[in-house]
Amino acid sequence: MAPNSPQSRHSTSIGPSILVKLKKLKKSKYFTLSYYRNNISFFTTIFVYFLIQIVLSIVQYYLYIESNLAVRFARVGGILLNFNSSLIILLVLRRLVTWLRNSLLGRNFLPVDNFLKFHKFIGIFIILLSILHTVSHCVNLYWLSDEYKGLKGITSLNVNNVSVVSKIISTLSQLNTTDVKFGHTDGLYQLNSSNKTHYVSVSSAPYVELLFTTKSGLGWILALAMPTGWALWFILAIIELFSMPCIRKKGYFQVFYYTHWLHVVYYVLLIVHAKNYWKWFILPALLIVFERLFTFIRVKSVKYGDTYIKDVNLLSSKVTQLIIPRPANFKFKCGDYLFIKVPKIARYEWHPFTISSAPELKDELWLHVRSLGNWTHKLYDYFQDVSKNQTNELYYTPARKNGLTLETKYERRKSKYVVMVDYRKSSSLSQTNYSTNESNNENRFKKNLNLSSNIKNIWMEIAIDGPYSTPTSRIFNSEHVILIAGGIGVTPFASILQSLWFKYAKSLKTCPGCSHQWYDQMDKKKLKRVDFVWVNRDYQSFEWFIELLGQIELQQINSNKDKRFIGLHLYMTSANKVQTIKPLDSPDFDKNGQIETKIDHFTLQLNPGRPDFDQLFSEISTSSSEKKIDVFFCGNRDFGKHVQKKCYAHDFKFHKEYF
Numbered sequence: 230m231a232p233n234s235p236q237s238r239h240s241t242s243i244g245p246s247i248l249v250k251l252k253k254l255k256k257s258k259y260f261t262l263s264y265y266r267n268n269i270s271f272f273t274t275i276f277v278y279f280l281i282q283i284v285l286s287i288v289q290y291y292l293y294i295e296s297n298l299a300v301r302f303a304r305v306g307g308i309l310l311n312f313n314s315s316l317i318i319l320l321v322l323r324r325l326v327t328w329l330r331n332s333l334l335g336r337n338f339l340p341v342d343n344f345l346k347f348h349k350f351i352g353i354f355i356i357l358l359s360i361l362h363t364v365s366h367c368v369n370l371y372w373l374s375d376e377y378k379g380l381k382g383i384t385s386l387n388v389n390n391v392s393v394v395s396k397i398i399s400t401l402s403q404l405n406t407t408d409v410k411f412g413h414t415d416g417l418y419q420l421n422s423s424n425k426t427h428y429v430s431v432s433s434a435p436y437v438e439l440l441f442t443t444k445s446g447l448g449w450i451l452a453l454a455m456p457t458g459w460a461l462w463f464i465l466a467i468i469e470l471f472s473m474p475c476i477r478k479k480g481y482f483q484v485f486y487y488t489h490w491l492h493v494v495y496y497v498l499l500i501v502h503a504k505n506y507w508k509w510f511i512l513p514a515l516l517i518v519f520e521r522l523f524t525f526i527r528v529k530s531v532k533y534g535d536t537y538i539k540d541v542n543l544l545s546s547k548v549t550q551l552i553i554p555r556p557a558n559f560k561f562k563c564g565d566y567l568f569i570k571v572p573k574i575a576r577y578e579w580h581p582f583t584i585s586s587a588p589e590l591k592d593e594l595w596l597h598v599r600s601l602g603n604w605t606h607k608l609y610d611y612f613q614d615v616s617k618n619q620t621n622e623l624y625y626t627p628a629r630k631n632g633l634t635l636e637t638k639y640e641r642r643k644s645k646y647v648v649m650v651d652y653r654k655s656s657s658l659s660q661t662n663y664s665t666n667e668s669n670n671e672n673r674f675k676k677n678l679n680l681s682s683n684i685k686n687i688w689m690e691i692a693i694d695g696p697y698s699t700p701t702s703r704i705f706n707s708e709h710v711i712l713i714a715g716g717i718g719v720t721p722f723a724s725i726l727q728s729l730w731f732k733y734a735k736s737l738k739t740c741p742g743c744s745h746q747w748y749d750q751m752d753k754k755k756l757k758r759v760d761f762v763w764v765n766r767d768y769q770s771f772e773w774f775i776e777l778l779g780q781i782e783l784q785q786i787n788s789n790k791d792k793r794f795i796g797l798h799l800y801m802t803s804a805n806k807v808q809t810i811k812p813l814d815s816p817d818f819d820k821n822g823q824i825e826t827k828i829d830h831f832t833l834q835l836n837p838g839r840p841d842f843d844q845l846f847s848e849i850s851t852s853s854s855e856k857k858i859d860v861f862f863c864g865n866r867d868f869g870k871h872v873q874k875k876c877y878a879h880d881f882k883f884h885k886e887y888f
């Protein structure tokens with residue numbers, strides 16, 4: 230073949246590209262054993278999910294074996310739609326998911342972290358099933374229509390099973406023929422003779438009327454199956470269309486959010502459309518009612534609803550730190566998130582944010598909000614204006630009820646709570662001591678973090694709904710964890726690192742005789758080692774939590790242990806050489822002379838560029854004494870996918886949370 234012939238050009242250009250693709254595929258995560266080991270509960274669930282549907286399909290198919298093929302397929306599609314329409318909503322009931330994640334079932338068998346992905350998959354599957362269901366019904370109705378039979382205007386009988394013709398005719402002859410009405414099931418009139426059901430179809434309308442009116446007789450309520458079917462299609466199309474990433478992720482999240490509420494209409498129509506759907510919907514309906522009621526009560530109740538933003542810090546890279554007095558009895562775990570609504574910014578918008586403070590911080594909740602889109606920018610700009618004007622006008626804003634200022638209202642409630650806590654404390658001596666230590670630690674922590682708020686005592690109304698769990702809440706069940714954060718994805722890990730700081734501080738013991746101090750065993754469940762990797766573009770972003778990291782580093786130095794419990798690996802992608810950052814002005818751990826000299830020159834190292842995960846993971850795994858290493862990632866999707874691939878290559882278990 231001539232080198233320049235079209236064929237040769239064709240083969241040389243396609244050949245390498247296929248090879249490259251094959252090589253890429255071979256390198257992809259799907260070709261690693263680790264990928265399947267990592268996702269075993271996911272694959273088991275998928276297997277069970279399809280198995281249930283295969284069984285349902287077979288049973289349904291044989292139940293309608295006497296009907297024509299179109300009816301059989303329509304029925305199979307129908308039952309699968311019932312199943313999937315009920316399942317899809319269970320996967321996004323946040324309270325149920327939070328409860329499941331912490332349960333034995335969720336920890337060991339159910340892929341709770343993949344529920345959202347599964348929800349999206351079922352959404353698409355519902356569309357495919359709807360196509361099957363609708364096309365089958367359309368074909369069946371066509372076969373029943375006047376057009377198909379060429380019997381326009383003439384009533385006809387069409388018996389599916391020839392062997393029973395005589396029986397049906399004799400059954401019909403016993404009936405008053407004026408009583409025979411068109412269509413009770415799938416456009417077929419049912420005649421019960423002996424122990425069998427025979428289907429007789431009677432054509433009575435043009436195709437268009439059968440499709441779009443109640444003339445088909447389909448449906449259990451006023452023969453509304455066809456009109457409601459088309460309405461369901463309309464709703465499904467809107468929901469699917471506005472769920473696409475180009476809407477959801479490109480600044481139109483609220484459009485996605487509100488169109489998703491059409492699911493309520495979807496369920497009402499589905500109950501009218503399909504005779505048996507209400508039976509499938511009982512369990513989801515109960516859970517939805519429970520979830521909504523619980524949320525409503527929490528948001529509205531005095532305990533959780535009347536909450537205020539007390540202080541605000543405007544941090545570098547347009548991050549707003551909100552400090553909220555922690556409502557009484559508000560319990561949460563490291564890595565949990567909240568939905569917040571700030572009426573001053575938008576009356577009806579709820580946005581999710583991870584709690585960046587530790588559960589040990591008893592009187593405050595922190596949220597770090599990066600300015601990304603409309604709402605978050607508005608929040609930052611609002612407080613920037615306040616800080617410029619510093620009128621403190623809000624501080625004196627009277628509360629709507631009783632003419633109290635928001636602060637006095639809060640203080641009153643808080644004082645009630647404090648009395649209650651004091652009473653409980655006095656009933657147990659050990660608890661009192663423990664609490665005192667704890668509050669000392671809290672004060673020390675806040676002091677060391679130099680928490681000077683830009684805007685103090687703003688007392689601005691905020692509603693919170695939560696907490697809800699994330700994969701990160703499993704950290705204390707692992708032995709060795711690598712926490713990897715990209716940018717603001719640091720928030721769940723900030724909570725964990727703070728919590729570890731508190732646990733460390735709590736384990737600090739002092740000899741009553743010689744005042745010698747040492748760190749005892751920490752209460753950290755299974756956790757034996759933590760490596761924290763934080764990747765930021767610029768220097769300023771490290772400032773969000775650099776004081777916290779400094780405190781942790783100091784604790785490590787002071788603990789005087791051979792092995793570090795927490796390893797810090799910080800990366801600045803815009804740098805081309807190693808940089809340092811000085812976190813602390815006045816450390817208060819300078820009791821030991823030897824350590825003091827270190828503290829004088831105390832800095833943290835910022836590595837340039839992106840981490841080389843192959844190298845980093847190899848180093849960590851060589852130095853680790855634990856067999857199992859779990860990686861928790863929080864950041865953007867592309868970065869996450871890269872880390873995931875590396876995890877599979879190193880046989881680490883990967884958990885992710887994308888913002």
Ligand SMILES: Cc1cc2nc3c(=O)[nH]c(=O)nc-3n(C[C@H](O)[C@H](O)[C@H](O)COP(=O)(O)OP(=O)(O)OC[C@H]3O[C@@H](n4cnc5c(N)ncnc54)[C@H](O)[C@@H]3O)c2cc1C
Pocket residue numbers: 477478479480481482483566579580581582583584597598599600601602603604605606717720721887888
């Ligand atoms: C579980 C969770 C925890 C989060 N924690 C933090 C955090 O600690 N700090 C932080 O800065 N950001 C966090 N985010 C992201 C934060 O919720 C969004 O950045 C914020 O809602 C953007 O709103 P916007 O109107 O400014 O931007 P938009 O332009 O409207 O949206 C920007 C992006 O945020 C997402 N988003 C917007 N509104 C919502 C919503 N109501 N619910 C879910 N996603 C939404 C959209 O998918 C979009 O991709 C978290 C998100 C989730 C899901």
